[in-house]
Structure formats: structure tokens, C-alpha cells
Amino acid sequence: MRPGTRLAIILASIILFWGVVGYLVFRGDNPKMRAVKVAELALKASVDDPKSVKIIGISQPDSVFDKEYITMDEKMSISMAMMKINEKVMKLTDGLKNFNPDDKEIAGLMERQMEAMSVLRSMTPQVDDNVTKSFTGWKVKIEYEGKDMGGKPYRSEYWFILDKDAQFVIKSFEIPLM
16 A cells, blocks of 8 residues: 555544534534433333334424423323323223223233323422422323234323433333323
């Protein structure tokens, strides 16, 4: 190899390396974009079978103020989704008269619904219009399809609450969908 070629390769490698670093530093500094990427990674870490996850949609990152993670409109929407799940469970189990705890599909659906309702109750916003709330982070919702440990398909929406810099997940919860 000629000495000039070696120097050109080294110079091109250095420029490419610093170009990538510069791109990541300036382009990757957008917290909204980072929030989506962190939420996607957290989703894969949160499900039973990450390989089966098929993302249907991702919301635009939304601002979170103080500890009010869920707006009243979102609370109503979640409550309606939980009512639909409850109706399905009641229909499939004949009002829980024919509930079989060994039926993994129904038991899993009921467990996910109860967890979602528990989180919903704990995150209900406190109404106090006179207090100015400060920006505390980001909220990203990911709708997806996946498979549980038994291989049964299901559809859910996972919510991720991230810090101001969108580097860490503060809270997350799943809402089963029909």
C-alpha cells in the first residue's frame, strides 16, 4: 500500500468518526426523539416475548407537568377500554360463574386489566387549577401486538413516563386493548 493511500484512509476514518459523533451529539440531543427511542427499548424489556412485538403506533411525546401523568380525558378513555375488557371477560366466563383459573388467556387478561386499573387509581390527577405546575418530563404511548408466555396473541397500549431529558423511564403501565 502506498504511503499516501494509508494517510488518506486514516484521514477519512477520522472525519467519518467525528462526523458520526457530531451527528449524534447535535441530532440526538432532541429529548422528544430520545423519548420515543427510550420508550421503544423499554417496551421490548417489559414484555414476555420481545421478538413477538409488532408496534402498531407510537404517540408523539407529550409533556408531563408535576405528577399529573394522566389527563381527565385520558382517564375516561382508559376507563372505557377497561369496561370493554370487563364485558369481554364477563361474557366469556358467564359472569364469572364458569371462570377457570387454568385458562391462561382469561387469567392473563384479567391480571393485565386489574394492574391497569390499579395504576389508573394511583395516577388520578388532583384538581387544583390555582397552582402552576412545572414541566417534569415526557409521556409516550405505544400500541402494539405481542404474545404472552403461553404464545397467545394480545393487543395492548404501553404508557411510558420519562424524565425531563428523556433518558430514564420513571413510570410505565400497560392498558389491555380489544
